[in-house]
Amino acid sequence: MRLADGRAGAPSRRGGAGPSDHKAVTIAGRTVMVPVHTAASFESPYAAGRPNAAGVSVIERDGAVVGQMTFPRQPRFYALQTFDGIPYAKIAVLHGRDVLATTVLQNCIRYQSRTKTCQFCAIGQSLAAGRTIAHKTPEQLAEVARAAVLLDGVSHMVMTTGTPNATDRGAAVLCDSAFAVKASVDLAIQVQCEPPDSDRWFERMRASGIDSLGMHIEAVTPAVRERIMPGKATVPLERYMKAFEVAVPVFGRGQVSTYILAGLGDSAEAILAMAAEVIARGVYPFVVPFVPISGTPMEDHPAPTPGFMHEVLQPLAVMLRAAGLSGAASKAGCAKCGACSALSTYEATVDAPRLPPALPRVPWRPAMPDLVLEGSPLGHLAR
Numbered sequence: 537m538r539l540a541d542g543r544a545g546a547p548s549r550r551g552g553a554g555p556s557d558h559k560a561v562t563i564a565g566r567t568v569m570v571p572v573h574t575a576a577s578f579e580s581p582y583a584a585g586r587p588n589a590a591g592v593s594v595i596e597r598d599g600a601v602v603g604q605m606t607f608p609r610q611p612r613f614y615a616l617q618t619f620d621g622i623p624y625a626k627i628a629v630l631h632g633r634d635v636l637a638t639t640v641l642q643n644c645i646r647y648q649s650r651t652k653t654c655q656f657c658a659i660g661q662s663l664a665a666g667r668t669i670a671h672k673t674p675e676q677l678a679e680v681a682r683a684a685v686l687l688d689g690v691s692h693m694v695m696t697t698g699t700p701n702a703t704d705r706g707a708a709v710l711c712d713s714a715f716a717v718k719a720s721v722d723l724a725i726q727v728q729c730e731p732p733d734s735d736r737w738f739e740r741m742r743a744s745g746i747d748s749l750g751m752h753i754e755a756v757t758p759a760v761r762e763r764i765m766p767g768k769a770t771v772p773l774e775r776y777m778k779a780f781e782v783a784v785p786v787f788g789r790g791q792v793s794t795y796i797l798a799g800l801g802d803s804a805e806a807i808l809a810m811a812a813e814v815i816a817r818g819v820y821p822f823v824v825p826f827v828p829i830s831g832t833p834m835e836d837h838p839a840p841t842p843g844f845m846h847e848v849l850q851p852l853a854v855m856l857r858a859a860g861l862s863g864a865a866s867k868a869g870c871a872k873c874g875a876c877s878a879l880s881t882y883e884a885t886v887d888a889p890r891l892p893p894a895l896p897r898v899p900w901r902p903a904m905p906d907l908v909l910e911g912s913p914l915g916h917l918a919r
């Protein structure tokens with residue numbers, strides 16, 4: 537989307553880990569992250585005008601008005617700085633409407649060389665631009681989280697990290713960080729890392745106060761994984777599956793999730809087959825459209841079309857419904873926030889047809905119990 541006023545609302549996100557180069561906007565009561573800094577967004581047929589005095593911005597498509605939106609306001613905690621002089625916004629930022637998000641370690645062993653780095657990742661860009669710091673200490677995170685809860689009402693927190701080593705793969709630093717935040721303020725926390733080398737980390741993470749865990753497959757086909765994320769692909773999919781099987785009993789069904797980026801080269805069938813694999817293990821597959829981030833090797837890679845996303849998200853929502861999983865049931869994190877994907881909207885529409893069409897609320901009982909049920913396997917219900 538093109539914006540007439542890029543300064544409206546909360547600051548947009550550029551670089552960093554995960555989806556980026558986008559801005560939070562609220563349309564029809566739903567806050568979504570819309571790419572505004574990518575090359576494709578500059579060509580978008582959608583344009584948002586300057587917000588009026590009420591903060592409402594008109595959306596046009598090829599010059600015709602198609603809707604309106606508002607921007608989440610600038611968080612109050614952004615005005616503060618830590619006791620050691622670091623602006624809070626360099627420690628953690630507001631995502632979506634009410635999520636506090638941070639990248640605990642802004643470095644990654646996979647980012648040192650372009651032969652190993654995930655081709656879509658911009659984790660080093662925000663650090664190089666001075667918008668963040670390399671390592672957020674547990675004390676800093678606890679201080680910012682407390683302020684964000686008290687001043688801005690954030691309701692859950694996402695902590696991701698670059699991968700610091702090939703052993704715990706970030707689990708240790710996430711445990712320390714979550715423990716400090718939980719000691720400071722009552723806030724549901726999701727952490728995100730590669731599967732650690734030992735399954736004992738899952739119990740430690742839970743004991744540290746972590747509520748939900750994301751271990752992100754990103755791409756599902758081995759050839760695509762090796763091409764797009766050559767370093768990360770050295771952790772085989774079998775390790776992810778084993779980690780899911782151990783982590784789900786620790787965190788609970790639906791509290792372990794995995795990001796799958798649609799548009800990297802995997803077919804819709806391959807994504808849905810992988811989704812079925814993880815759903816069978818009680819894991820929520822958060823399928824998100826790939827956003828080509830400026831400055832990365834994939835900045836000119838096309839984003840997936842709306843048709844492709846529909847081909848994936850529609851059946852996925854049905855699969856999730858059948859398995860009793862939903863993003864809304866997640867305690868914290870990206871699955872709960874949902875702002876980077878339309879999956880939650882599809883989940884809501886799958887629910888709708890199952891509601892009875894305005895039937896009168898009369899308690900159910902058989903019309904003629906003795907005649908209908910006597911002698912049947914359900915006969916005891918009539919007595």
Ligand code: SF4
Nearest residue numbers: 631632870873875876
């Ligand atoms: S889905 Fe995750 S990455 Fe996207 S805005 Fe929400 S918390 Fe941030």
